[in-house]
Amino acid sequence: MSQPQTINLDAVREILSRHKDTKGALITVLQEIQEAYGYLPRPALSEVSAAMGVPLSKIFGVVTFYAQFHLKPRGKHVIRVCLGTACHVRGGERMLEKVGEILGIGPGETTDDQKFTLERVACLGACGLAPALMIGDQTYGRLTGKRVEELIKQYREN
Amino acid sequence: MSAQLHAFLERREKVKEKANAPITQPQVFVGMGTCGIAAGAQDVLKALREEMDKHNLRATIKKVGCIGMCEQEVLVDVQFPGSPRVTYGNVTPKKVSRIVESHLKEHVPVQEWVVGEVATPDDPYPGNPFYTKQKRIVLRKCGFIDPESIDEYIAMDGYSGLVSVLTRMTPEEVIEEVKKSGLRGRGGAGFNTGLKWEFARKAPGDTKYMVCNADEGDPGAFMDRSVLEGDPHAVIEGMIIGAYAVGARSGYLYVRAEYPLAIKRLKKAIADAREMALLGENILGTGFSFDLKIKEGAGAFVCGEETALLASIMGQRGMPRPRPPFPAQKGLWDCPTVINNVETYANIPGILVLGGDWFASMGTEKSKGTKVFALTGKVANTGLAEVPMGITLREIIFDVGGGIQGGRQFKAVQIGGPSGGCLPESLLDTPIDYDQLNRTGAIMGSGGLVVLDDRTCMVDVAKFFLKFTQSESCGKCTPCREGTLRMLEMLENISQGKGTEDDLLKLERLAETVKDASLCGLGQTAPNPVLTTIRYFRHEYLAHIKDKTCPAGACKHLITFYIDAEACTGCTVCAKSCPVAAITGERKKPHVIDPALCIKCGACEESCKFGAVLRGKEGAV
Numbered sequence: 001m002s003q004p005q006t007i008n009l010d011a012v013r014e015i016l017s018r019h020k021d022t023k024g025a026l027i028t029v030l031q032e033i034q035e036a037y038g039y040l041p042r043p044a045l046s047e048v049s050a051a052m053g054v055p056l057s058k059i060f061g062v063v064t065f066y067a068q069f070h071l072k073p074r075g076k077h078v079i080r081v082c083l084g085t086a087c088h089v090r091g092g093e094r095m096l097e098k099v100g101e102i103l104g105i106g107p108g109e110t111t112d113d114q115k116f117t118l119e120r121v122a123c124l125g126a127c128g129l130a131p132a133l134m135i136g137d138q139t140y141g142r143l144t145g146k147r148v149e150e151l152i153k154q155y156r157e158n
Numbered sequence: 159m160s161a162q163l164h165a166f167l168e169r170r171e172k173v174k175e176k177a178n179a180p181i182t183q184p185q186v187f188v189g190m191g192t193c194g195i196a197a198g199a200q201d202v203l204k205a206l207r208e209e210m211d212k213h214n215l216r217a218t219i220k221k222v223g224c225i226g227m228c229e230q231e232v233l234v235d236v237q238f239p240g241s242p243r244v245t246y247g248n249v250t251p252k253k254v255s256r257i258v259e260s261h262l263k264e265h266v267p268v269q270e271w272v273v274g275e276v277a278t279p280d281d282p283y284p285g286n287p288f289y290t291k292q293k294r295i296v297l298r299k300c301g302f303i304d305p306e307s308i309d310e311y312i313a314m315d316g317y318s319g320l321v322s323v324l325t326r327m328t329p330e331e332v333i334e335e336v337k338k339s340g341l342r343g344r345g346g347a348g349f350n351t352g353l354k355w356e357f358a359r360k361a362p363g364d365t366k367y368m369v370c371n372a373d374e375g376d377p378g379a380f381m382d383r384s385v386l387e388g389d390p391h392a393v394i395e396g397m398i399i400g401a402y403a404v405g406a407r408s409g410y411l412y413v414r415a416e417y418p419l420a421i422k423r424l425k426k427a428i429a430d431a432r433e434m435a436l437l438g439e440n441i442l443g444t445g446f447s448f449d450l451k452i453k454e455g456a457g458a459f460v461c462g463e464e465t466a467l468l469a470s471i472m473g474q475r476g477m478p479r480p481r482p483p484f485p486a487q488k489g490l491w492d493c494p495t496v497i498n499n500v501e502t503y504a505n506i507p508g509i510l511v512l513g514g515d516w517f518a519s520m521g522t523e524k525s526k527g528t529k530v531f532a533l534t535g536k537v538a539n540t541g542l543a544e545v546p547m548g549i550t551l552r553e554i555i556f557d558v559g560g561g562i563q564g565g566r567q568f569k570a571v572q573i574g575g576p577s578g579g580c581l582p583e584s585l586l587d588t589p590i591d592y593d594q595l596n597r598t599g600a601i602m603g604s605g606g607l608v609v610l611d612d613r614t615c616m617v618d619v620a621k622f623f624l625k626f627t628q629s630e631s632c633g634k635c636t637p638c639r640e641g642t643l644r645m646l647e648m649l650e651n652i653s654q655g656k657g658t659e660d661d662l663l664k665l666e667r668l669a670e671t672v673k674d675a676s677l678c679g680l681g682q683t684a685p686n687p688v689l690t691t692i693r694y695f696r697h698e699y700l701a702h703i704k705d706k707t708c709p710a711g712a713c714k715h716l717i718t719f720y721i722d723a724e725a726c727t728g729c730t731v732c733a734k735s736c737p738v739a740a741i742t743g744e745r746k747k748p749h750v751i752d753p754a755l756c757i758k759c760g761a762c763e764e765s766c767k768f769g770a771v772l773r774g775k776e777g778a779v
Contacts, residue, residue, distance in 0.1 A: 023491070026473030027456055031415075065475040065632075067457030068415055084377030085572065085608045086534035088622050094760060101737060122459060122626060124416055125380035126196045127534040127606075128228025128541055137418050141196035145735075145764065 011036040012044045016051045026054060026062060030069060039070040075110045075117035077155050079103075079135050084123030086130035095131045096120060098148050115156065160443025162435040166321070169434070170312050177313035180239055184217040184262060187235035187243070189301065191224030191387045192380075192419050197231035198250065205251035206234070209258040217262060223388020225282060225301025226292075226542040230273055236261050237276075245283075247273035279314075288539050291557050293520065293528050293546040296504045300388030300542075305423050308430040311391040317436055319510035323399050324444045332403040333359060336506070338514030340526035345371055345462075345499030346577060346603045347679070348525075348592040354496060357486040358404045361494035368401045368409035368448075369490070369497040371467055375414060375459040376575030377626060379606035381530040382500035384542050386413070386420035389504065390427040394450065396503030398437065399510060401448040404496050409448065410471050414455040424452055459630035463678045464497045466632065477634045478678035499604065501530055521547030525591040525602075535572070535608035536563045545590065552586035555609055567612040569710075570695070574603025576623045577683030579690030580616060599690045601683065615712035616695040617702055620688045621649040627684035638681030641672035645688060652699060654715040655706040655776070662699055666692055711773040714758045718774050721762075723748035725770035732762035732771060 015032045019025040029052070033044050040063060049056045063069045081096040096118075100106055103116050110117040126132040129141025133148075135155055140147075186206065190199050203219070210217060227233060230247030236257065237243035244267050246257060253271060260266050274283040279298045283289050303310035311317070323332055337352030358366060370393060374382040386393060397409055413421050428450055431437040439447045453471050460466045461476040468489055470476035489495020505527060509517045518526045525547040531554060534540050538560035545554060551571055555561070562568050570580045579600030581588065588594055592602050610619065628642040648665045651657045669685035669692075676682045692699060701709050708716040721732070721741075728746040733739075740756045743749030751762070751771075763771040 024472040027470065028453070028473075031454060031456065061475055062473070065458060065477075069456060085575070085606065085622065086378050086540075088377075089535050089608070089610065089614055091760075091764070094764070097759060121416065122375065122630070123377035123379070124192075125374065125383040126192055127378050127380055127532055127608075128193050129196050129231065130534065130540075132196060134416075139192055139196040141193070145761065 007037075007041045007043050009044060009047055012047050013051075016048065020051050026052065026059070027066075030059075030063065034069060039073045042071070073110070073114070076115050077135050078117045078119060079133060079152075080119045080121040080124070081107075081133045082122075082124040082126065082131065083120050084125075084127060084130070086127035087123075087132060090130040092131040094145075095133060095143050095148055098145050099133070099152065102149060102152050116152075162440075162443035163321070163325070166317070166434060166436070166442055169309075170318070173309040173313040177310070181218075181237065182239055184215075184239070185220060185235075185237045185243075186217050186262075187220045187222050187233075187237075187301075189224060189231060189233040190221040191384055192417070193224055193228045193384075194231045194233065195419070199232045201251045202232045202234060202249050202254060205254040206258065209255050210262065213258060213263050215258065215262050220304055221306070222302065223300045223305045224384045224542060226297065226384075226544075227273070227288065227539070228541040229539050233273070235276060236267070238265065243276040245273045245276055246271045287560065288541065288543070288558055291549060291553055292544050294544050295508055295528050296385060296392070296501055296530055297388070297542065297544045299392065300384060303389065305388055305390055306426050308391060308427065308434065311389070315511060316391050316507070317395055319507035320395050320398055320436065321442065323402055323510055324442055324446060329359060329403045329405060332399065332510070335514045336403070336509060339509045339517035340514075340521075340524075341502065341505055341509065341517065342525065342592060343499055344501035344505070344529065344604065346574065346601060348602060351498060351502055354486055354498070355400060355403050357484070358406075358494045358496045361487050363493050365491075365493045366404055366406040367490045367493060367495040368397050368404065368406045369467070369471070369485075369495055370397055370409070370411045370500060370503055371462065371464065371497055372411055372413040372417075372420070372500045373455050373462045373467060374417075374500070374604065375462045375630075376577070376604055376606045378532065378534055378572070378608045379575055379604050380532045381542060381605040383417050383420055384532075385500050385504050385530070386417065387423055390420075390423045391431065392504040392507055393500055394424075394427055394431055394437070396498075396506035397450065398441070398448055399506050400496060400498065400503065402446055404494075406496070407447055407449070409450045410453050410490075411450060412453045412455060412461070412467055412471060415457060416455075421452060421454060428452070458632070459626075460632045460678070460680050463680055465678065467497065468495065475632075477632045478680070480677060501605070522589060522591045522594075524593055529590055529602070529605060531605045531607045533559050533607050533609070536566065536611040536614070537561070537609035538563050547591060548589045550587050550589050551581065554590070554607065555586070559609065562609065562611050568609070569612050569614055570610045570616065570619075570691075572608040572610060572619065572623075572687070573606070574601040574686070575606040576627045577601060577679065577686055578603045578606070579686045580610070580619060580694065581690065582694040585694075599686065599693060601686065613710050613712065615653075615708050615710035616691040616698045617649065617653050617708070618710075618712045620691040621646070621653055623687040624649060624684065627680060631680065631684075635675075635677035635681060637672045637675035638677065638684065641668055641676075642681070642684050644668060645672065645685065649688070652702050653708070653713045655702060655713075657699075657703045659700075659703055662692070662696075662703065707775050716776045717758065718753055718776050719751050719756055719758060719760070719762065720753075720772055720774055721749050721751055722770045722772050725768050727768055727770075729767070731765050731767070735761045735765040737761060 342348040726748040733741040
């Protein structure tokens with residue numbers, strides 16, 4: 001995975017200017033940076049450390065604690081397959097395998113063309129429509145192997 | 159009376175008048191909770207607008223929250239002036255054109271797709287068994303109001319509880335009223351809410367905080383999401399009332415990031431409430447100030463534990479700390495902090511409008527009011543149901559839930575998520591009551607209720623929950639970090655037919671240790687699914703250990719897929735679906751699975767339309 005050599009940190013500075021004096025804002029700052037860049041670039045974290053007076057080691061501690069934060073770039077579409085209780089008993093694991101099969105990647109991995117990242121999620125709260133998955137911010141329920149194929153095809157095209 | 163209060167009362171009168179006035183043009187309601195959207199509500203809405211344009215029809219389209227019938231999503235209601243509101247279930251964009259043409263244009267409902275007629279928010283569908291035994295207090299407005307309209311909330315007496323609190327009651331009186339109601343925390347542990355508020359009020363310090371725990375992380379639970387998406391103002395109003403009682407000036411709503419729609423609606427609700435002087439400086443001109451911020455969770459289940467949640471709000475790793483001191487004494491930045499769950503706050507406005515006695519008249523001696531359950535798994539009617547405390551599990555599953563899907567056999571009900579337990583048929587008459595549920599080894603929990611049928615393996619269920627808690631263990635204390643991992647290894651062995659009876663004893667002993675010695679609620683309750691399944695389904699564990707079989711046919715290592723030659727029509731669908739080409743056979747002749755190649759993924763079973771793919775004991779074929 002190639003990381004660009006230089007990263008424009010203007011967005012980071014803008015985010016910091018709004019939050020750096022609010023107490024307890026570290027996670028919010030990291031969330032907004034990830035929203036802007038798709039992941040947390042190393043130089044951005046150094047910038048946060050300097051501006052907020054938090055040691056880089058502490059920031060890494062927070063970043064690696066939460067499942068939501070990523071230190072590497074991710075695909076354009078993030079597919080999160082739900083493996084909650086209801087999805088588990090209605091075949092969620094099988095849906096995860098199916099998506100992995102179609103994309104040729106495992107959970108936590110990104111396709112070579114940077115289009116898709118596959119993740120597992122504990123529960124999306126769409127239990128009534130199990131099995132379910134999320135692509136980006138959209139939740140899809142009542143999945144079958146066929147429906148999963150259609151969905152990925154649809155997202156691959158745009 | 160202050161100008162702000164006067165303006166509010168005037169507006170309330172106006173929106174109530176508007177809400178009570180007969181409608182003048184047709185109304186169409188579309189269920190737009192996450193469930194509805196996941197089932198395709200956006201596409202249905204688009205199709206609806208297009209079809210109406212095509213026929214030049216005019217109607218008010220209302221986007222409402224979840225009414226609870228997840229099984230029937232997408233739900234669309236059509237109402238004409240002077241006629242009842244008719245609900246259609248399982249609506250697809252394809253069905254829309256006929257509904258528009260027949261019902262909206264020709265005034266003839268498409269009877270075959272009608273689910274029922276909506277009556278009142280208290281009993282939405284009279285006679286429909288899903289609602290007969292429900293008692294809707296928290297969910298009363300869900301599905302009836304547009305969650306993005308503060309006026310519709312106000313028209314249904316929203317913020318009236320706050321007005322009477324601010325104009326007529328002292329903080330102590332508010333606490334007294336909440337104590338009188340007997341309301342206990344709906345997040346799981348069931349601590350008395352009024353008492354918690356009193357502790358925080360009496361705790362020394364000028365700065366105090368209100369926190370709403372909306373980090374609904376239990377797999378199988380979506381009560382809080384539905385309330386936040388369907389009636390966000392109720393939670394906000396509950397928090398403002400609590401802040402007045404406790405003496406807090408700022409608060410946080412900690413919402414898990416997996417709920418983007420809930421976050422969006424809360425943001426809108428907060429902005430609207432601020433604009434009407436219901437939130438912020440000098441609320442309704444009474445001199446009381448309180449403001450709210452949303453904190454998005456970052457994906458850590460342990461943050462549902464209150465001390466971990468506080469650490470996360472403060473921007474740290476979400477790790478719990480020992481209690482006492484309890485957050486009501488020392489919480490955010492060492493200031494007294496009240497943490498309540500979404501459903502707890504949503505109960506507050508009603509208690510202040512109708513009184514603590516009214517609330518206490520429902521339920522059992524020590525568990526008052528109602529509880530919302532997310533009914534899922536192998537139950538016929540999946541969905542969201544609010545029932546009075548004291549109702550039995552049997553009534554919820556068989557009356558509200560309509561029994562088991564596909565007429566299969568009931569095996570167990572998992573209540574309380576990864577912190578709860580699995581209860582067998584013999585305990586189905588246990589009433590919904592904090593203390594009585596505790597006695598069974600399960601807990602009330604936050605409201606996840608997953609029904610399991612005869613095809614579900616109890617060892618597999620225990621393993622599923624433990625795998626979850628194990629991976630979510632924060633690693634701070636040893637019993638939880640190491641204990642859950644060792645327990646999981648033993649369960650893995652048992653499910654693969656490699657366990658011994660000695661393992662079962664060790665597993666029980668270790669489970670008790672983890673329960674006793676862990677630092678926070680996550681570790682203290684993680685062994686519950688294991689302990690209850692061993693307690694009530696020991697024979698199933700023994701079948702895996704002694705006979706090396708999985709009676710439910712769920713544990714991959716102990717089963718073989720094979721094709722029933724008589725039922726097989728030779729349609730070749732299974733062979734095509736097999737990812738490893740383990741199925742062979744000629745067209746129109748019975749097919750065969752090669753057990754040496756089979757990876758037991760179950761794709762053939764899923765694809766077979768004739769039920770010819772069967773599961774047998776490993777090595778039997």
